[in-house]
Amino acid sequence: MIFALDVGTRKVAGLIGYFQDDILNVVDFDVVEHSTRSMLDGQIHDIKNVAKTIEIVRDRLERRNEIELKEVAVAVAGRFLKTVVVENEIEIPNKTIDEEIIRQLESGAVAKAPVSDETGTELHCVGYSVMEYRLDDFWIKNPAGHKGRKLYVRAVVALLPVQVVDAMISALHKAGLKPSFLTLEPMAALQISVPEDIRLLNIALIDVGAGTSDIAISKAGTIVGYDMVPMAGDEITEAIAQHYLLDFLTTEQVKRRIDKQETIEAVDVTGRKISIDRSSILDVVNPVVETISKSIAERIEKLNLGKPSVVFLVGGGAKLSVFRKKLSEALNLPEEYITLKTVENLNCVKSTKDNFIGSEYVTLAGIAYSSVSASGSIYDVVKINGEKVRLLKLGQTQTILQILTQKGFKLSELLGKPLPALVFELNGETRVIPGKIIGGKKIILNGSEAAFHQTVRNGDEIEILAKPEEEVYTPKILDFVKEINIEINGKDFMKIYPQVLVNGKLMEDLNYQILDGDKIVVKDINIDEIRKIVEEKIGYVSYTLNNETRSVKKMVLNLVNFVENDKEQRYIFEGRKVKIDDILHKQDKIFEIIFNGKTIKLKPKNDAVKVNGEYTSRDKELQDGMQIEQIYWQPIVADALAEIQLNIDEFKDYKIFLNGKPASFVDELKDGDEIKFEIIKKVQSNQP
Template identity: 35%
Template structure:
């Protein structure tokens, strides 16, 4: 079952039809008709997408209820507003093809359409909305049909019709809003011509004029083919407008008066002041005559422009052509007998069978023509390609078809072409928000017929497009070392680097290889001496009589000749140097006065200690000449001592190797022992005989 839809300027007509292959008949199952709300379309162009979509939805719903079929696909035709036509041809070597099939012929036709785009010279993109075959040839000989033929070379020449991209896309937007997918798109005059000027009549030079509400679409046939398409942006609405103005009625009432002209001699209506009025047919015709003259004059000129001369006959279809005097005036403008210009209705259409009520009137020619060409697959502007093995019909846009156009028209979501980026990581560094962007995803790999391609690669009918799944971005792997900058300083003139101390989420970090997670809070402080110089033990600690001492020892770090504490924080560009320091002795820290006594040695005054200093550590006596120990607790005290002769002689500088003999006198008395105790004021004499005295 095929759903055909005619979206006219004033009305919408939907038809459900089937094709009987045996009788070659179109069977009309159901049809529905509604008028647009207000003037949603002007001159065949959609001005209010939502209102037009609302009317289409009503048609769709009515037909679905009558047929119990869910409708998702539709055949449509577009009015020739801003119509441009172009001729293209294509030749194919068929010497190895065998008998030509319909698929090969279709590809040839679409290649010819594509060739016609090369002759377009417009800044805006154009959609091909239909084409007619001008001729086929086989081995340079004209032939009516190519299917089933074989030979060396086949050729096709087409007349393609184009409309601006925005005109067509407005129509596509309407269909999309009601969930309909177009499966056949053509031009309204092509659809109408398929019925009123079938192939057998095209040997005659006949013009077909579809006078709708907004446009008058024209096609010309001659010598078996359609030779031209045209359009005049004047039609039934111009007639309605003048009635509305002259009789002071709204557009809807004016439309009713216009339709009554072919049925009544007197017409009753209410004007905009709600006053009842009666007007005679002759009065209305007098009002509309100047407009009809203008419209038929423009149509006649366009026919002459397309055909170069008056045709032998003109077939008028569409509701706008039903107005009295219209066909007569058009005949007059073309210089034809009035019987050569006639209104074509559905009464005498061959091979159209109505199962329900009959569609009467010339206004139904175009909707019936839409289902006729769609069911017979005539003049379709769709290219069939495959995307991941699925058949996709697409319209020809502009001069070249590419992968992107195919994806867009197939409803492919472009966000599927690129993998999702991985989540970003947000963290704080020293109370400042930092954001590491996620890694970008990889593009989907695209091939056309097995060859690597991208979205801008050209395609042609029958091509196979394969799109792999894109790859999402890899998770962000951010480490502390990636965001923490080292401190640069100099040590003994050589450049060095050190990393700050890092606290992450309240805990000290041991390694900068740790990863940063979303929401982490990181604080840094400059590195300390003890952090950078692990072997540096710059001070030792000890006590003397519970008084603490600390002294620099070993290798120390200095800046500007000042010894740095281990907690000193190294700064950028610091100039540091090292220095070696020996361990001091215990006595160097003793500042204790001892009691003295005065004696005389060889007549000179000498002061001797009457007290001595005793140092102990852990209960053991230690020599104050020893080096201090880290962590030691020294106890120092003074004790009285006996002063002996030997203490006196410690004040003499004597070379004992040169002494031969000596005598010691204490208070003028000779003594023999150095251990002799002495008292304050003692007088000591030392007499020495040495080698020098002997000589």
């Protein structure tokens, strides 16, 4: 299905149709006037409003025909049109000339057109027409299928300022459309209304719109050139509006009735009803039409090097009979040689939709017709993933990125999605996680990997491959906090983390994804806190000691090493289970005793221990529920004798007195007690 738009100064017209047997079959069409004066002299000034008008036309056609329209053929006009004649010649030794060779020849010629004018304004090619081909220096109408040594072309190239083309493409994009074909309005009108078999005649075609009068001339079987006059129907409308004090829309309606009614009723801007007769309007209109006609005649005679044989008029502004009369006078041609071309009289157009009639639809039909044959195309043909596609050529060279965006690829899809840098604070220090690009496509140009900025030539092959998926790094608190590993007796016991505050609030989930601007505080844990955490993890054992219920940690720990790296802190403990001895009361009292007049000191010795009523070893492991009785050590006389290392075996008879009284070895001592040891008889020695 062909979708074409004629985006004019006053209105937007669109059609859908199909091409069969060299006939454009129009299925449906629609016309919508701009709500404001969004275009002047054929150039878009309000992109947003023009896009809205385009959307309305597209939506109506989609809704009525139950189709979706994404690509459109369009044409541009403009008051700053510049044309140049270019030439090119290529060698083709013993090779049959095909479409690819012809396109290469024509593209080489178009590439010689200037990229800017004398003021430095950047220019874009909006179309070209071949003036002549020569094969081995002989003129030939169509070189396709022939053989020769060299092929020559001369063509006329139409150029417009970059702003004109960009505005049209921007309006289409805002309306959700992509340009599938773009040409110059008079090229499209000439293509459909001046077929090749009559281009031998010297014909001037004038497309009179609202803002511009576009000119195209054929002679001797070729296109001589293109030009334009920045005056057309709007100048006539404005003259009527100013004379009769009418608003623009009312004036348009009055203008369209000039050739149909002798008297026209209207309401001026004051609200007063007025009656205007035809002769009065013609008095207002004639000077304006005469000025426009003289300007058109001057341009035609300059471009054609004389007056033409015939003039074809198309466009809504050409309908006034006075226009044909004044143009006849300006060109000094009989009025019968100036004819109005209407779309219903074109042999190559058929419409199944009623009312597709009039001169105003010729250019629209020409745009659709030209898009099929790519006549005067400013497109390159390349292959994208094996499929031949036609791409709008903006400027002399195009990059891979420009081509792919024309085809609807999004920049984020091609280049990848940029992730912004992440900035946060960690313990008062600013940390930055740099941004990066994720996703995107890998480009293969003619079999080799290429960059997006590389230029593309006609016939190139582009392959688009997805890049391998890349894991997106999302920073978490855990990435910036060292884990604390506790090792006991050579085995990992537990893992803990320091306390973390995020923006002043305690954050227990260390997998929290850090956000831009977060302020993070990590509170270090000292060894005492770590020891306490570990002991609480190990747990406690409960017991009674001398009828007093108590509890104590299950293990005795000793820190033997500490290791730290970028990822962790490791505390290495040696530990043993707590013993009964660890929980017994420790005595440090020293008893002073007087022995035979000399003071001696008795240091404490181990107490006796009973567990559940039975004596047991102090080295026994402490267990839950033990009933422990600690029997405190009390010195006796024998301890004093042992302290002075008195050997009783050396004495046959002796007496012991404690504080002046007879005593035995097992009598208990108190601090300050006095012991007297009397030797009665020693054991006799058998040695001589």
